[in-house]
Amino acid sequence: MRRIVDAISPSHAAPPFDDADDGDGAAMVAHRNAPEADPACLYGLIGDVAHAGSEGTETNACAIAANFMAYLSCAVGRGVYLPIGNTWHHARLFCLHVGRSGRGRKGDAVSLVLRIDQALRAMDAVFAPQIHRGGLSSREGLVALMHDGYRQGRQDVPAIEDKRLWVVESEFANVLHQGRRDGNTLSAALRDCWDGVDLKPATKSNRLYASQPHVCLSGAISPSELTGLMSTRELTNGFANRFLMIWAERTRMLPFPKETPQAVVEHLARRTLEVLAFVRANRHDQRDHLRMELSPQAQWRYAQLYRGELNDDFGDGAVGALLERRAPMLLRLAMLMALTDLQTRIDAQHIDAATAWIRHATASVRFVFVSAAEEAKLALVLELSNRVLAFLRERGQATRSQISAECFRGKVTKARIDASLEHLLVSTPPKITVQWGVRADGAPGAPLRVYRLATA
Structure with missing residues (x-):
């Protein structure tokens, strides 16, 4: 089957001002705005922390917010849960800050969060999670940070009771490098952490075990490293799509950025402590004790998104693979938004705030992994597909030639019409169906293709 978009290539691989041909002789300028x-x-x-850290500095507020969300989602722990079907979701986030070296201000984006953590520890250290900044290299090393206890010689090493662990990977390329090594199971362990699955020993000789981990991760990487190191394996095994990837670079140039006043840091730490006290994050032995729920308005809003943009089909390339988990990620974000309001009910405004993050992540992934020319092709396919859907809703059914002549007035090429029809046929679930029939007049030629809207 012919792919909707023929090739997916990193947006930074081609010169930014080259012209690309769309297949019909029309040139498209290969440049676009960075996502905001x-x-x-x-x-x-979350917004107050972001504004405080970006005021008077070059640091992008969105990057600060993403790191704070990862930290807060870790500190909240496994006590809070949201049941969806038979799955219990915890507010556990992996965030990946993508930006060019020297322009992303990736180190600065985590600095304020670390200061808030220090202030929080000074107020009540029991609420603060464990933080690991030394880099991850193996599954065994990760398990050792939150193990269930083990015997070393004649000595029993006691278990680490608090399973909350915030991993700060300022060089996320290291994690991707480790995943390429034969026999390294770090990426599989991180997948299990995002899912909240127990980390069992990888080999018989290693007896380290970590039950009910609550690991959250803040990573930073340049776009060239991300596209160069991200292998097909990471795309297909579900590792990459567990990350909320956001593009964020400096918004201004300030030779002398200002420091966030300590009084502001302590105020934000007190508000963070209120959230953690509300969820009883200090009770490490009590898991799944605080149930969250969606209000009727939030349920309706989420249902509309789920039937729409959360399941938009971006083809079978990198973008489609990277955006596969938008729905559960949105729920985790909405949980976090509601908890900052000190409530266990997720309302419509929390869904809306989470949706804004998902949309930014979607735009960021497309910006990094799809060239400008391919982005324009995909946009055209989606536009033509919507016109076909509107046409079929009005007519009920139509042949291929009727779609060309009546829907597009004969002004759209066969290749573009075929691409739009294929997009609708392979959507999940399919939006249209096609049936082959014999020509009514018995005339020779290929069988008629009749297109109809798919039944719900």
Whole structure:
């Protein structure tokens, strides 16, 4: 089957001002704006932290917010859960900050969060999670940070009771490098952590075990490293799509950035402590004790998104693979937004704030992994597909020639029409169906193709 978009290549691989041909002789300028986050992302406490860290500095507020969300989702722990079907979701996030070296201000984006953590520990250290900044190299090394206890010689090493672990990977390329080594199971372990699955020993000789881990991760990487090191394995095994990938670079140039006043840091730490006290994050032995729920308005909003953009089909390339987990990620984000309001009910405004993050992540992934020319092709396919859907809703059914002549007035090429029809046929679930029939007049030629809207 012919692919909708013939090739997916990193957006930074081609010169930014080259012209690309769309297949019909029309040239498209291969440049576009970098994605910018909607202000709706900066909700409540998360937004206040972001604004405080970006004021008077070059640091992108969205990057600060993403790191704070990863930290807060870790500190909250496994006590809070949201049941969806038979799955219990915890507010556990992996965030990946993508930006060019020297322009992403990736180190600065985590600095304020670390200062808030220090202030929080000074107030009540029991609420603060464990932080690991030394880099991850193996599954065994990760398990050792939150193990269930083991025997070393004649000595029993006691278990680490608090399973909350915030991993800060300032050089996320290291994790991708480790995943390429034969026999290294770090990426599989991180997948299990995102899912909340027990980390069992990888070999018979290693008896380290970690039950009910609550690991959250903040990573940073340049776009060239990300596209160069991300292998097909990471795309197909579900490792990459567990990360909320956001593009964020400096928004201004300031030779002398200002420091966030300590009084502001302590105020933000007190508000963070209120959230952690609300969820009883200090009770490490109590898991799944605080149930969250969606309000009727939030349920309706999420259902509309789930039937729509959360399951938009981006083809079978890198973008489709990287955006596969948008729905559960949105729920985790919405949980976090509600908790910052000190409530266990997720309302419509929490869904909206989480949706803004998902949209920014979607735009970021497409910006990094799809060239400008391919982005334009995909946009055209989606536009033509919507026109076909509207046409079929009005007519009920139509042949291939009727779609060409009546829907597009004969002004759209066969290749573009075929691409739009294929997109609708391979959507999940399919939006249209095609049936082959014999020509009514018995005339020779290929059988008629009749297209109809798919039944719900």
